[in-house]
Amino acid sequence: RKEVEQDPGPFNVPEGATVAFNCTYSNSASQSFFWYRQDCRKEPKLLMSVYSSGNEDGRFTAQLNRASQYISLLIRDSKLSDSATYLCVVILPSGSARQLTFGSGTQLTVLP
């Protein structure tokens, strides 16, 4: 079983739509959680951290459910520029290295 699993998509949605991505992680002792965005042939960039209380940044809302080992990202009023691959990232309890473990990503295309 993969340590971080995501629905690969692709998700093709019209502009203005609301879209949600899910991610599950296998290690219950995982410490920190993030959503990254990766554009084609580019490096991943931090979109937002994910907290148990849930957090919102503009049109983006992230949720963490530790009991279910589940992370979500909600994008409201999607824009063409939101088209990218969204990576669920977890820090596993691997000592002091605090290494990021990436999901394989969910591809989003926002259509005009």
Place this chain on the structure above:
Amino acid sequence: GAVVSQHPSWVICKSGTSVKIECRSLDFQATTMFWYRQFPKQSLMLMATSNEGSKATYEQGVEKDKFLINHASLTLSTLTVTSAHPEDSSFYICSARQGGSKNIQYFGAGTRLSVL
């Protein structure tokens, strides 16, 4: 602006040659740098963790003699792909962690390696 500079961004080489990729942290000192590899439509896979002044820690299945890592200073780590073969063609991304209270990990722009 970029806080981690990775160079070159794209390299094409013949099979059997060696390729060096540089990763520099700008404006901060990075005691730890990470090297990832990403094949098309796959996730980033950690290859090794590079610590300044000590030997790199390689992930299982990554050949340390093939992927030489040197972290000679607090702002520079290099990855050398030795005797590259077509199967080494991939997207290599470095990352540097800014320590202290921020503890944020920044990524370089990546190097696309094509081995002919």
